Amino acid sequence: xxxxxxxxxxxxxxxxxxAARRTAWQRVISMxxxxxxxxxxSALLWAADTQGPQVMFVGGWMPWEGIVLVVDRLSALMVMVxxxxxxxxxxxxxxxxxxxxxEESDGHAPLPVFxxxxxxxxxxxxxxxxxxxxxxxxxxxxxxxxxxxVLLTLGGTPERVRAGTTYVLVSLLSxxxxxxxxxxxxxxxxxxxLAILAQRMGDIAPGTxxxxxxxxxxxxxxxxxxxxxxxxxxxxxxxxxxxxxxxFAGLLTxxxxxxxxxxxxxxxxxxRFDDLLLWAALLTMxxxxxxxxxxxxxxxxxxxxxxxxxxxxxxxIALGSTVxxxxxxxxxxxxxxxQTTLFLVTGLVERVGGSSDVGRLGDLARVSPVVxxxxxxxxxxxxxxxxxxxxxxxxxxxxxxxxxGGWLALTLVGASxxxxxxxxxxxxxxxxxxxxxxxxQGMTGQGPVRGGHHHALGLGVLVPTTAMVAVxxxxxxxxGPLYDITTRTAVDLMMRQPYLDAVLGAGVSL
Numbered sequence: 001x002x003x004x005x006x007x008x009x010x011x012x013x014x015x016x017x018x019a020a021r022r023t024a025w026q027r028v029i030s031m032x033x034x035x036x037x038x039x040x041x042s043a044l045l046w047a048a049d050t051q052g053p054q055v056m057f058v059g060g061w062m063p064w065e066g067i068v069l070v071v072d073r074l075s076a077l078m079v080m081v082x083x084x085x086x087x088x089x090x091x092x093x094x095x096x097x098x099x100x101x102x103e104e105s106d107g108h109a110p111l112p113v114f115x116x117x118x119x120x121x122x123x124x125x126x127x128x129x130x131x132x133x134x135x136x137x138x139x140x141x142x143x144x145x146x147x148x149x150v151l152l153t154l155g156g157t158p159e160r161v162r163a164g165t166t167y168v169l170v171s172l173l174s175x176x177x178x179x180x181x182x183x184x185x186x187x188x189x190x191x192x193x194l195a196i197l198a199q200r201m202g203d204i205a206p207g208t209x210x211x212x213x214x215x216x217x218x219x220x221x222x223x224x225x226x227x228x229x230x231x232x233x234x235x236x237x238x239x240x241x242x243x244x245x246x247x248f249a250g251l252l253t254x255x256x257x258x259x260x261x262x263x264x265x266x267x268x269x270x271x272r273f274d275d276l277l278l279w280a281a282l283l284t285m286x287x288x289x290x291x292x293x294x295x296x297x298x299x300x301x302x303x304x305x306x307x308x309x310x311x312x313x314x315x316x317i318a319l320g321s322t323v324x325x326x327x328x329x330x331x332x333x334x335x336x337x338x339q340t341t342l343f344l345v346t347g348l349v350e351r352v353g354g355s356s357d358v359g360r361l362g363d364l365a366r367v368s369p370v371v372x373x374x375x376x377x378x379x380x381x382x383x384x385x386x387x388x389x390x391x392x393x394x395x396x397x398x399x400x401x402x403x404x405g406g407w408l409a410l411t412l413v414g415a416s417x418x419x420x421x422x423x424x425x426x427x428x429x430x431x432x433x434x435x436x437x438x439x440x441q442g443m444t445g446q447g448p449v450r451g452g453h454h455h456a457l458g459l460g461v462l463v464p465t466t467a468m469v470a471v472x473x474x475x476x477x478x479x480g481p482l483y484d485i486t487t488r489t490a491v492d493l494m495m496r497q498p499y500l501d502a503v504l505g506a507g508v509s510l
Contacts, residue, residue, distance in 0.1 A: 001040050001047075002056040002069045005079055005126045008033050008040070013119035020112035027094050030115045034087045034122070041083055045076035049485065053502035055132075063193045063503055068132030070194075072499060073489040074329065078129045078258055081333050085250045085340040086122050088468040090115075092344050093243040095460025096351075113150060118247070121147035128255050132503060134182050134192040137259065141178065141223065145171045148252060151244045152236065163239040170232040174222035181215035188212065195503035198266050198496060213268045217260065217277075224256030226314060227284040230307045234291065237306075238299035238356075242347025245299065249306050250340030254332055257313050261328070264317055265493040277318035278408045285311030285415050289422040298346045298356040298430055305382065305423055306339055312397055312419075315412050319400050326490035327396030330483055334381075334389040337475060341378045341468040348374065348465060349434065351457055358433040365435040368457065372435050374469050379431065381472055383424035389475050392483070394420060 012033030019025040047054050053072035057063070071079070093114065124143030131137040145168070153164040186192055188208055189200040201209055222229045233253070237245050264272065288308025295301035313335070316328025346356055352368045353361045365372040381388035394416060401413040475482065492498045 001044055002054050002071050002130060003058070005037055005040050005044070005071075005130065006069075006123055008037055009119040009123040009126070013116040013123065016119060017113070017116040020116075023112070026112070026115040030090055030119060031087070031094075033119060034083055034090060037083045037122070037126070038080065038087065041076060041080035044071045045073070045080055045485075047071075048073045048076045049488070052498055055502045063132070064191060064196060067136050068193060068195075068503055069130045070132040070499065070503060071130050072502070073485060073492065074258070074261065075129045077329070077333065077485065077489065078254075079126050081336050082125050082129070082251050082254075083122065084471065085336055085468070086118065086125075086247060088340065088344065088464050088471070089243045089247040089250075090118060091464030091467070092246070092347065092461055093118075093241075095458065095462075095464060096243070096347070114154065117147050117150045121151065121247070121251075125251055125255060129258060132194055134185060134194065134197075138175070138178055138182060141175060141255070144252065144255065145175065148248065152240050152248070154241060154244065157239075159239045163236045166232055167236040170222060174219050174229075177215060177222070178219035181212060181219055184215065185212050193503075194262070194266055195500050198500060199504075201267055209268070213263075213273065216263055216267075217273060220256045220259040220263070221280070222256070223253065224260065224314075225253045225284075225307050225310055226256075226280050227287050227307070227311075230284065230288065230310075233307055234300055234303040237303045238297065242344060242350065246340045246343035246347070249302065249343050250336045253306065253310055254336055257310065257317075257332055260314070261317055261325070261493070265325070266496060266499065269494075269496065272320060274318050274320055275408060277314055278412060281311045281314035281318055282408075282412050282415050283311075284308065284314060285412075285419045289419045289426070292426045293422055293429070295426075296358050298349060298358065298434070299343070301426055301430060302339070302342055302346065305426060308419055308423070309335055309339075309382075312394065312416065315416065316397050316400060319404050319409060321400055321404065322487070322490045322494050323403060324397065324400035325493060326483070326487040327393055327400055329486040329489055330389070330396060331393035333482065333486070334393050334475065337468070337472050338378050338381050338390065341465070341472055342375070342382065344465045344468060345371065345375045345378065348457060348461060351461065353434070358430055361434040362437045363435075370462065371457070374465055375435070376431065377469050378472055379427040381476075383427055384420040385424070387476060389472070389479055392476075392479050396483070 012029050016026045016029045044054060048071055053070055056069040058067040120143060124140050124147055127140030127143060128137055131140055149164055149168050152167055153160050182192060188204050189197055191197060225233045237248050285308050288304050292301050292304035292308060295304060312331050313328050316324040348371045350356050352371055353364055355361060381390045384390040384394045398413050398416055401409045
């Protein structure tokens with residue numbers, strides 16, 4: 001089953017491209033592929049949790065000769081969550097129809113490429129999660145880059161092309177750094193296989209290890225939007241259509257976070273830039289949230305909170321403890337679902353009010369109380385209000401920081417509290433101005449009197465968005481078992497031995 005999570009979306013992308021003139025067939029193909037992927041991911045998570053990491057040697061080659069695909073608890077959990085949000089985004093895009101991808105232009109955008117491209121994006125995401133060597137991980141990143149550029153520029157408006165160009169330039173720069181780091185790793189160790197690297201890193205000079213570690217961290221930090229390499233994100237994401245922005249917000253930065261987790265625990269368990277990461281986490285939290293509280297556009301506000309909350313994940317990773325890592329993984333799962341949901345709800349706000357600028361909105365709670373509820377629930381979750389998963393994840397991170405006891409860790413504990421309060425302020429400010437305040441342009445029950453592009457809400461967009469909100473609430477209900485899984489995941493990651501035994505054979509020693 002391991003290679004199917006990569007092969008299925010690629011096959012589906014080819015079929016969807018062949019059916020470019022048959023929109024109904026594209027929808028059936030795409031949704032069927034994602035349903036099968038979700039079933040596979042669930043089965044792989046069960047297998048990894050009960051039997052240990054699942055390994056597939058591509059072409060029958062041994063680890064030191066060819067590509068290895070590895071699905072442990074972390075990989076399976078990430079594939080499962082990423083497929084869930086991709087299904088929600090695809091359902092939303094199907095419900096809103098073709099024209100909304102190109103509201104500002106002439107209506108002749110190459111929209112038939114959306115379905116094959118989002119399946120290629122899904123394949124790139126899963127490739128990074130199941131890769132057992134650094135170069136194959138790089139291939140997954142490049143698949144993401146190609147697909148995301150197409151999605152980001154759908155419609156061909158000047159604003160989207162400009163944002164897409166910025167995104168591609170930044171992504172190519174990080175890819176060049178990553179590729180240079182891979183070449184240096186191979187020159188120093190003679191391999192790019194992660195399991196073999198875990199063994200050989202101890203045999204090379206500490207200065208070389210530190211250089212390789214720093215190069216990889218820089219490459220991944222750009223992709224994860226860690227400060228000071230996060231300035232590209234708020235200018236890139238808000239210009240895309242709502243489904244594209246939602247899937248970007250949920251997945252792309254988390255792929256970078258996943259790569260940091262994998263390399264930190266497997267390759268550099270002792271040569272760690274913990275203090276550097278803690279400082280990066282602190283600045284990412286504070287700079288991101290300070291940017292969020294002054295935004296008048298909901299998409300830009302959410303983009304800045306996205307940057308800010310990446311700091312929570314880096315905080316947990318940098319603590320270097322099982323408790324911190326478990327909380328960080330839990331928070332990654334939470335944030336993928338909630339951030340995607342909030343961007344989808346923002347798409348509903350645009351359809352009802354004609355804009356995502358709170359200065360042009362108002363009284364939405366009366367005009368569309370359903371949208372008000374759909375925004376309020378994930379917004380409170382993002383802010384960390386009990387008993388939602390945002391609160392539970394932050395409590396776990398704060399506990400790990402207190403257990404660590406260092407002054408920098410305790411400073412981050414305080415910064416976590418401040419960031420959570422400012423997140424609450426940012427979403428409450430949006431709620432007060434967009435949903436409660438009187439609309440300055442004059443709102444009727446049918447949308448804005450003047451300005452903006454209004455579209456009536458239908459079940460096609462309400463059902464998938466409501467389903468995503470429900471999944472976020474359900475995650476709170478199963479938070480206990482989920483935290484148990486992330487704790488077991490963290491234990492295995494810190495031990496490293498289960499991964500090495502699965503790839504290289506039982507009894508391997510470090």
